[in-house]
Amino acid sequence: GNSVTQMEGPVTLSEEAFLTINCTYTATGYPSLFWYVQYPGEGLQLLLKATKADDKGSNKGFEATYRKETTSFHLEKGSVQVSDSAVYFCALSKNTGTASKLTFGTGTRLQVTL
Amino acid sequence: NAGVTQTPKFQVLKTGQSMTLQCAQDMNHEYMSWYRQDPGMGLRLIHYSVGAGITDQGEVPNGYNVSRSTTEDFPLRLLSAAPSQTSVYFCASSPPNTGELFFGEGSRLTVL
Numbered sequence: 659g660n661s662v663t664q665m666e667g668p669v670t671l672s673e674e675a676f677l678t679i680n681c682t683y684t685a686t687g688y689p690s691l692f693w694y695v696q697y698p699g700e701g702l703q704l705l706l707k708a709t710k711a712d713d714k715g716s717n718k719g720f721e722a723t724y725r726k727e728t729t730s731f732h733l734e735k736g737s738v739q740v741s742d743s744a745v746y747f748c749a750l751s752k753n754t755g756t757a758s759k760l761t762f763g764t765g766t767r768l769q770v771t772l
Numbered sequence: 773n774a775g776v777t778q779t780p781k782f783q784v785l786k787t788g789q790s791m792t793l794q795c796a797q798d799m800n801h802e803y804m805s806w807y808r809q810d811p812g813m814g815l816r817l818i819h820y821s822v823g824a825g826i827t828d829q830g831e832v833p834n835g836y837n838v839s840r841s842t843t844e845d846f847p848l849r850l851l852s853a854a855p856s857q858t859s860v861y862f863c864a865s866s867p868p869n870t871g872e873l874f875f876g877e878g879s880r881l882t883v884l
Contacts, residue, residue: 690871701776702864703874703875
């Protein structure tokens with residue numbers, strides 16, 4: 659079956675530090691890959707996505723590249739801010755028929771300090 | 773800009789009680805789903821629906837029922853609550869074949 663593995667958290671960084679959150683996946687075929695973010699007390703919201711190999715998704719200074727050869731979709735940001743403190747979820751979708759069932763990783767908590 | 777609305781936000785139940793978590797969306801999305809979020813487990817799919825009158829089971833459906841009589845509403849029913857159902861529940865909707873889920877703010881349920 660499909661699965662997503664994320665690096666364990668929490669990740670604690672100082673403001674302006676470089677961020678990498680690792681994500682690898684197991685799936686047959688060519689899934690779409692996503693990063694969702696959950697700010698404290700809120701539901702998840704889409705951060706970025708990539709639908710085919712070598713695509714790069716980007717949003718709000720975050721980037722992730724769909725690497726089929728390494729089955730990875732690592733999230734990066736060059737300079738984090740305190741407002742980036744949240745839980746980040748990697749996910750994949752096989753888009754069976756008209757469904758959009760996502761398989762999520764366990765989430766990685768990011769804490770950014772001044 | 774209502775989006776996906778869940779009620780209640782917090783609920784405490786005793787073992788064996790029943791309740792319904794409500795979910796409504798105003799984006800005319802055909803696809804709706806319920807997830808539960810547990811520490812160290814990420815989000816797991818409970819039930820989903822691809823349109824009015826159509827529902828199907830997800831990864832962890834036992835102990836939950838759903839129905840979809842309208843495009844807008846997708847309630848989740850717990851018939852006999854158990855402590856293992858203590859969790860945060862999220863409803864989500866999606867346009868077809870995008871993978872982009874729009875989540876509600878969540879409902880925190882505690883079963884004593």
